[in-house]
Amino acid sequence: xxxxxxxxxxxxxxxxxxCGRELWHTELGRQACRPCxxxxxxxxxxxxxxxxxxxxxxxxxxxxxxxxxxxSGSRVPPIPPRLEVLSLVAAGGVATRLRDxxxxxxxxxxxxxxxxxxxxxxxxxxxxxFLLNNLPWAADGYESVDQDVEDIRRLHAECTAAxxxxxxxxxxxxxxxxxxxxxxxxxxxxxASAASHRIRCGSCGTEWVxxxxxxxxxxxxxxxxxxxxxxxxxx
Numbered sequence: 764x765x766x767x768x769x770x771x772x773x774x775x776x777x778x779x780x781x782c783g784r785e786l787w788h789t790e791l792g793r794q795a796c797r798p799c800x801x802x803x804x805x806x807x808x809x810x811x812x813x814x815x816x817x818x819x820x821x822x823x824x825x826x827x828x829x830x831x832x833x834x835s836g837s838r839v840p841p842i843p844p845r846l847e848v849l850s851l852v853a854a855g856g857v858a859t860r861l862r863d864x865x866x867x868x869x870x871x872x873x874x875x876x877x878x879x880x881x882x883x884x885x886x887x888x889x890x891x892x893f894l895l896n897n898l899p900w901a902a903d904g905y906e907s908v909d910q911d912v913e914d915i916r917r918l919h920a921e922c923t924a925a926x927x928x929x930x931x932x933x934x935x936x937x938x939x940x941x942x943x944x945x946x947x948x949x950x951x952x953x954x955a956s957a958a959s960h961r962i963r964c965g966s967c968g969t970e971w972v973x974x975x976x977x978x979x980x981x982x983x984x985x986x987x988x989x990x991x992x993x994x995x996x997x998x
């Protein structure tokens with residue numbers, strides 16, 4: 764039987780502490796129902812990929828000039844910062860909020876607090892792995908699991924809302940192509956998208972893939988390094 768029975772005795776059938784739904788017979792004694800546990804597991808599993816996309820978006824924004832600030836003659840245009848993205852990848856963001864849940868679960872289990880997991884990029888997958896492994900325990904008997912289920916739902920929603928999602932990814936101008944062709948710079952306008960780690964010149968085909976390559980592109984554009992040639996492109 765999956766559905767609770769009713770009678771006239773005034774007995775209040777147990778409900779899920781997270782969503783308020785009446786528990787099935789097979790769920791009696793649990794703190795959270797199985798659908799809530801399943802949805803939370805799905806959200807947790809998606810967070811590392813969402814965080815990676817957010818981190819890419821934030822990398823495009825770092826070093827952006829304030830709106831209205833005087834230009835210095837640089838050919839690299841300002842990239843408008845989005846505070847909701849920057850706050851999610853910085854201290855106090857995704858990694859910190861997941862760490863707080865993990866610490867609370869460890870305290871309840873009387874386990875040692877987890878050691879420092881490194882940068883947010885390194886920490887998020889570790890926190891997610893711990894929470895996924897111990898989610899069945901929390902859904903079954905952890906009295907504060909309702910708040911954690913809600914916090915994970917809210918965190919997932921914030922990450923999803925901060926990204927383009929199913930819409931066509933937005934593009935920002937990131938300066939002119941510094942690749943040298945026949946001893947002359949290409950100078951075509953480059954664009955980048957938060958949905959991709961690749962910047963590709965539509966004119967000469969030179970590509971920059973990943974953060975290290977992007978930093979090299981930026982140095983070349985600012986004139987602090989020699990122009991990036993098409994032979995250095997990463998496929």
